[in-house]
Amino acid sequence: MTLCAGVMGFPISHSMSPRLHGYWIKKYALDASYQAFEVRPEELMSKISSLIERENLPKDARFRGCNLTIPLKEIIIDQIDELEDAAKIIGAVNTVIIGDEGQLIGRNTDWIGFTDSLAERVDLNRFKSSKALVLGAGGAARGIIYALEKSGFSKIYLTNRTLLRAEALAKEFSQFPIEVIRWEDRAKNLGNIDLLVNTTSLGMSGQQRLEMPLEGLQKEAVVTDIVYSPLETELLKSAKERGHITIDGLGMLLHQAKAGFEAWFGTRPEVDTNLRAYVLEGLGQK
Incomplete structure (x- = not known):
């Protein structure tokens, strides 16, 4: 079964998340995909529901969750079934995980990204x-x-x-x-x-x-x-x-992605110099 995830926002073409997660998917040879979804705020819940129901997904695929950009990070909170403490206190969800019963689990991993980058x-x-x-x-x-x-x-x-x-x-x-x-x-x-x-x-x-x-x-x-x-x-x-x-600031971007990737795809990824160089290349920097 192909496990699917992505990032949602409006606009979303600037996002480095597909490049970042795509690197890990290839590195760990996973049957998985990660893509960008251009989603307006008013379309957010219907888009997530359609993906859970496997609309526009291959029959053998399963939607596991997504990252969210501003302003979606804030507006989804009232729709979350299980909101983790950090997300509740921070007031924003950047990572959504689809539970086994279809429930939405909301996390905030931005603070982890900052902490791990510092460390x-x-x-x-x-x-x-x-x-x-x-x-x-x-x-x-x-x-x-x-x-x-x-x-x-x-x-x-x-x-x-x-x-x-x-x-x-x-x-x-x-x-x-x-x-x-x-x-x-x-x-x-x-x-x-x-x-x-x-x-x-x-x-x-x-x-x-x-x-x-x-x-x-x-x-x-x-x-x-x-x-x-x-x-x-x-x-x-x-x-x-x-x-x-x-x-x-690049370290925060890279490290915040680890927890979501592991929750969706079952593999704990590593942030290394090769990943950093690959994302920098996508940003047009060296």
Whole structure:
């Protein structure tokens, strides 16, 4: 039986997920497929139902689940039969698994992707009771904050260009050790932090530049950016020149995919240098 999965969103042509999962399917010689489905928000549930019923699928195929892009990550929550704790707290589902009885199981693996990407470069034990500064209060920040709390950070400074948005997120995550600071004050606490995370689109190809002076950042601090186009943002370039450990956004993309792949296809995949190079080639980068 061919096991099928995919990624749904609108638009979806930019997604690297088919290339990523396709690499693993070939590597592990699986009878499986993964494809992109262009699905508008109002079409989401009918599309999932049709795939569960094997419409437009070969007779010997079975739909096992899908990844979701924004805004589908949020709107599906009310339709999920079994919502895992992380997805419930973060408020977004990026991975849907079809259970044996046809039930929808919702997970959020973005936070795992961030944590595992971080762990590739540094020992996470160094962050116990540490402090982090998170730039941005959008959808990506939610998973990052959850990951930081799970990693043992004792203080998370949160800043956003729109102060009210940061305050609203902090209120929603009131069980976490968050302190909101004004965007214009974002550089004032650099001497106290051990990790700087950019979750905004600033610095991404085609977007505005991220203005983030690093002069006050302690030398041992780690700097990471969830942007992966370009792979080395101006933030990471500046941090690298100062001697900081830097972590780009591609690792988060690769690592977040592991749990879904294993749940759908029964094989735990490995993130390695060959996979990274293959996805970078698809992005037009080296």
